[in-house]
Amino acid sequence: MTATKKNQLPDLETSLAEINTLIEQMEHGEASLEQSLSHFERGITLIKHAQKILQEAEQKVQILIKNNNEEKLIDYKNNENSEN
Numbered sequence: 001m002t003a004t005k006k007n008q009l010p011d012l013e014t015s016l017a018e019i020n021t022l023i024e025q026m027e028h029g030e031a032s033l034e035q036s037l038s039h040f041e042r043g044i045t046l047i048k049h050a051q052k053i054l055q056e057a058e059q060k061v062q063i064l065i066k067n068n069n070e071e072k073l074i075d076y077k078n079n080e081n082s083e084n
Helices: 003-007 012-027 033-066 076-083
Strands: none
Touching: 012 033
């Protein structure tokens, strides 16, 4: 796995697919300790990234539901900044 691939954060579906692949590779137990640690580290990074994507989507849905009766929808990122 190259340093460039480690730094790239794909979309949610690709992240989940890569996590699944990493798990399968680790479950087979054929990787060295260094490879397993590298897979684990990449998996943690992808999981955190996927959680962030899902949290942002949840925030957007909550804002859409909250503003359901308003004519104009507020962008969730702008709304998030105004609440803090």
